[in-house]
Amino acid sequence: MSGPSDFQPSNPALQWLERRLPILGLMHSSFVVYPTPRNLNYWWTFGAILSFMLGMQILTGVILAMHYTPHADLAFKSVELIVRDVNYGWLLRNMHACGASMFFFAVYVHMLRGLYYGSYKEPREVLWILGVIIYLLMMATGFMGYVLPWGQMSFWGATVITNLFSAIPYVGESIVTLLWGGYSVGNPTLNRFFSLHYLLPFLIAGVVVLHVWALHVAGQNNPDGVEPKTEKDTVPFTPHATIKDMFGVACFMLLYAWFIFYMPNYLGDADNYIPANPGVTPPHIVPEWYYLPFYAILRSIPNKLAGVIAMFSAIIILCFLPWLDAAKTKSSKYRPLAKQFFWIFVAVCILLGYLGAQPPEGIYVIAGRVLTVCYFAYFLIVLPLLSRIETPRPVPNSISDAVLAKTGSRSTPMVSTAIVLALAGSLFAGSIDSAKASEGSDKPPGNKWSFSGPFGKYDRGALQRGLKVYKEVCANCHGLSYVAFRNLAEPGGPGYSVAQAAAFASDYKVKDGPNDAGDMFERPGRPADYFPSPFPNEQAARAANGGAAPPDLSLITKARSYGRGFPWFIFDFFTQYQEQGPDYVAAVLQGFDDHVPEGVTIPEGSYYNKYFPGHAIKMPKPLSDGQVTYDDGSPTTVAQYAKDVTTFLMWTAEPHMEARKRLGFQVFVFLIIFAFLMYFTKKKVWADSH
Amino acid sequence: MNPDASTIAAGAPIEVDLSPVAEGQDIKVFWRGKPIYISHRTKKQIDEARAVNVASLPDPQSDEARVKSGHEQWLVVIGICTHLGCIPIAHEGNYDGFFCPCHGSQYDSSGRIRQGPAPANLPVPPYTFVSDTKIQIG
Numbered sequence: 001m002s003g004p005s006d007f008q009p010s011n012p013a014l015q016w017l018e019r020r021l022p023i024l025g026l027m028h029s030s031f032v033v034y035p036t037p038r039n040l041n042y043w044w045t046f047g048a049i050l051s052f053m054l055g056m057q058i059l060t061g062v063i064l065a066m067h068y069t070p071h072a073d074l075a076f077k078s079v080e081l082i083v084r085d086v087n088y089g090w091l092l093r094n095m096h097a098c099g100a101s102m103f104f105f106a107v108y109v110h111m112l113r114g115l116y117y118g119s120y121k122e123p124r125e126v127l128w129i130l131g132v133i134i135y136l137l138m139m140a141t142g143f144m145g146y147v148l149p150w151g152q153m154s155f156w157g158a159t160v161i162t163n164l165f166s167a168i169p170y171v172g173e174s175i176v177t178l179l180w181g182g183y184s185v186g187n188p189t190l191n192r193f194f195s196l197h198y199l200l201p202f203l204i205a206g207v208v209v210l211h212v213w214a215l216h217v218a219g220q221n222n223p224d225g226v227e228p229k230t231e232k233d234t235v236p237f238t239p240h241a242t243i244k245d246m247f248g249v250a251c252f253m254l255l256y257a258w259f260i261f262y263m264p265n266y267l268g269d270a271d272n273y274i275p276a277n278p279g280v281t282p283p284h285i286v287p288e289w290y291y292l293p294f295y296a297i298l299r300s301i302p303n304k305l306a307g308v309i310a311m312f313s314a315i316i317i318l319c320f321l322p323w324l325d326a327a328k329t330k331s332s333k334y335r336p337l338a339k340q341f342f343w344i345f346v347a348v349c350i351l352l353g354y355l356g357a358q359p360p361e362g363i364y365v366i367a368g369r370v371l372t373v374c375y376f377a378y379f380l381i382v383l384p385l386l387s388r389i390e391t392p393r394p395v396p397n398s399i400s401d402a403v404l405a406k407t408g409s410r411s412t413p414m415v416s417t418a419i420v421l422a423l424a425g426s427l428f429a430g431s432i433d434s435a436k437a438s439e440g441s442d443k444p445p446g447n448k449w450s451f452s453g454p455f456g457k458y459d460r461g462a463l464q465r466g467l468k469v470y471k472e473v474c475a476n477c478h479g480l481s482y483v484a485f486r487n488l489a490e491p492g493g494p495g496y497s498v499a500q501a502a503a504f505a506s507d508y509k510v511k512d513g514p515n516d517a518g519d520m521f522e523r524p525g526r527p528a529d530y531f532p533s534p535f536p537n538e539q540a541a542r543a544a545n546g547g548a549a550p551p552d553l554s555l556i557t558k559a560r561s562y563g564r565g566f567p568w569f570i571f572d573f574f575t576q577y578q579e580q581g582p583d584y585v586a587a588v589l590q591g592f593d594d595h596v597p598e599g600v601t602i603p604e605g606s607y608y609n610k611y612f613p614g615h616a617i618k619m620p621k622p623l624s625d626g627q628v629t630y631d632d633g634s635p636t637t638v639a640q641y642a643k644d645v646t647t648f649l650m651w652t653a654e655p656h657m658e659a660r661k662r663l664g665f666q667v668f669v670f671l672i673i674f675a676f677l678m679y680f681t682k683k684k685v686w687a688d689s690h
Numbered sequence: 691m692n693p694d695a696s697t698i699a700a701g702a703p704i705e706v707d708l709s710p711v712a713e714g715q716d717i718k719v720f721w722r723g724k725p726i727y728i729s730h731r732t733k734k735q736i737d738e739a740r741a742v743n744v745a746s747l748p749d750p751q752s753d754e755a756r757v758k759s760g761h762e763q764w765l766v767v768i769g770i771c772t773h774l775g776c777i778p779i780a781h782e783g784n785y786d787g788f789f790c791p792c793h794g795s796q797y798d799s800s801g802r803i804r805q806g807p808a809p810a811n812l813p814v815p816p817y818t819f820v821s822d823t824k825i826q827i828g
């Protein structure tokens with residue numbers, strides 16, 4: 001993409017093609033001989049990482065779309081079926097869902113890198129603006145994709161976000177109707193979001209081509225911000241940049257695989273494992289983490305229209321960055337003040353993200369307002385001002401000078417980091433205190449689960465006992481509608497044989513029909529049947545249980561959670577702690593108490609439970625000692641029952657967990673070896689360029 | 691991309707029987723995919739709604755203008771927060787009315803916005819009393 005190429009393929013067939021369509025020459029000049037600055041650091045590999053992620057998302061997305069049903073009544077179920085029944089469906093889904101987060105993570109690093117090194121400055125303004133357009137398209141795509149599983153967060157996220165447009169004067173309402181295709185978010189909305197979610201990635205790919213084109217016309221920026229002048233300043237793209245990018249991608253894939261195989265639900269919201277219900281708003285609507293800073297800006301402004309405007313301008317302002325920051329020196333490496341402010345800005349964004357996830361009350365609102373002002377001040381006051389008052393340090397003459405100088409001295413500009421840490425620390429400390437005060441001390445106690453950790457497996461005995469408890473106790477009120485009898489004989493499950501599963505199924509009566517006479521009839525269950533629900537529909541369940549329908553238990557251990565709070569959620573990432581759901585379920589089963597503590601009033605028809613949010617639960621104490629007999633000699637206590645049935649329900653929610661962790665280990669071994677190979681190859685290739 | 695004919699047809703008026711709703715209770719019905727709250731207000735709630743100084747409200751509207759005269763005890767509102775569309779919870783908040791859990795908007799016993807980011811009162815859907823105990827919405 002940088003002018004005509006003199007590339008001549010040696011193969012006559014390729015020569016023939018080249019004379020008619022010089023595509024090989026284009027590739028050759030863009031990705032092989034293309035001169036890339038010698039001093040690029042690893043932050044520059046994020047371009048390649050992003051291309052990789054885009055390809056990954058499109059590939060997994062296309063396959064997922066083959067199995068997905070975009071209908072309000074079926075979407076949730078079809079996603080569950082993908083995870084349970086499609087070959088490696090769980091892998092595809094995790095790759096796609098975690099992939100979205102990884103994509104955004106990479107794009108944020110990529111954007112901040114551009115910000116730090118001044119990559120938006122002359123002559124790269126158009127390149128930068130194209131980047132902002134890609135980012136906007138990504139946000140739209142990510143949002144619509146999050147709606148497709150049609151869980152509670154999908155539905156209510158869609159409601160909140162589409163309603164943003166109703167703030168526009170005069171035309172707002174009609175725009176919202178157009179987005180919905182009805183009078184509220186519903187099936188037509190889901191259909192059009194699916195269509196657009198499929199379309200937008202290809203638009204992104206198109207803009208990415210423009211982005212790369214613009215990049216190859218203007219040339220890459222580099223950490224020193226001086227343009228290459230001589231041959232000595234650059235190295236050819238292949239093999240130098242190619243191999244370095246491959247090493248970068250390999251390292252990034254390690255992080256990606258950590259999420260896919262070990263923490264697939266870490267970044268998601270438990271509420272999204274509850275099917276969408278237009279009649280109930282979840283108590284706390286949070287968008288995906290990558291929108292949180294903007295959500296915090298939206299909420300910190302107490303006026304609807306102004307809030308929406310602020311939120312959108314927080315993104316649009318990026319387009320004007322090349323003109324807001326008029327400093328001649330590109331790289332913040334040589335701008336002592338800009339560097340400090342850059343890190344403060346990063347801290348502001350992270351804190352805004354943290355606030356976006358907190359309930360909109362008290363100190364959080366005030367902090368949100370302060371940080372919103374800081375966010376805009378960075379662009380509108382700090383950057384324009386700095387370009388006038390700051391005296392940058394001298395910039396090296398050329399890239400090769402910079403590379404030579406680097407091998408000599410190494411300065412340690414740690415002041416800014418200290419400022420940032422102090423600032424972040426104090427704000428976090430403040431917010432934890434208030435969070436502690438408001439939450440009380442009813443966190444479910446942690447348990448030791450056989451299935452936790454990177455090598456966790458289900459305890460077969462516990463699964464079998466848990467199934468018995470479910471069958472004899474829970475099944476009277478709770479369904480298990482995503483689990484089929486055949487699953488009982490599948491590897492990684494309770495370990496029954498196919499014949500045992502069939503015998504188990506035949507104990508059940510299943511409704512079938514209509515037969516030739518047009519009547520419905522009952523027959524014994526077959527392995528392919530699903531556990532029958534105790535009530536014919538939700539209304540019946542509600543009516544029989546004092547107004548609160550007993551939830552289906554198939555996904556309950558993933559659909560319930562409790563806030564871990566700062567700093568636990570950070571440690572959880574490293575310890576792979578994912579058992580909030582099982583801990584909560586086990587705690588609720590054991591949390592009943594006839595003695596209601598003072599200050600808690602329990603309405604008629606409800607029961608006190610220590611761990612249930614609000615403490616008043618409609619379910620009476622389900623388990624008591626000795627209620628279910630065990631033939632393997634395990635203690636018949638409530639604690640044991642709770643533990644067994646929770647293990648069983650964890651399996652119903654994650655039937656392929658053992659396969660997932662096993663494959664994860666293999667992938668990790670492979671990726672680590674691959675990354676090492678890439679690293680040493682890179683060392684070799686770059687040996688005489690440094 | 692506007693709503694198709696079947697969606698529009700499904701949005702035809704509906705009739706709701708009010709006789710089972712006791713004083714102080716409310717029911718939620720769905721019309722055009724939107725939840726409609728029908729509250730049977732107590733004397734206290736009506737008095738509270740009428741006692742405020744209308745001019746001091748963020749979206750000034752008198753309680754009389756929001757209910758049908760002769761049926762003051764019935765409040766019929768679309769239960770969609772005018773901020774960003776969550777469903778407010780009835781009988782919560784500081785004003786004996788509705789509280790939106792999403793961003794903390796509070797509405798009074800007449801469904802008028804009193805506190806929080808929502809800009810407007812809960813809208814009153816078009817409805818008429820067919821008889822003393824039956825209304826038609828739409």
Ligand code: FES
Binds near residue numbers: 775807808
């Ligand atoms: S949607 Fe009700 S306060 Fe925001």
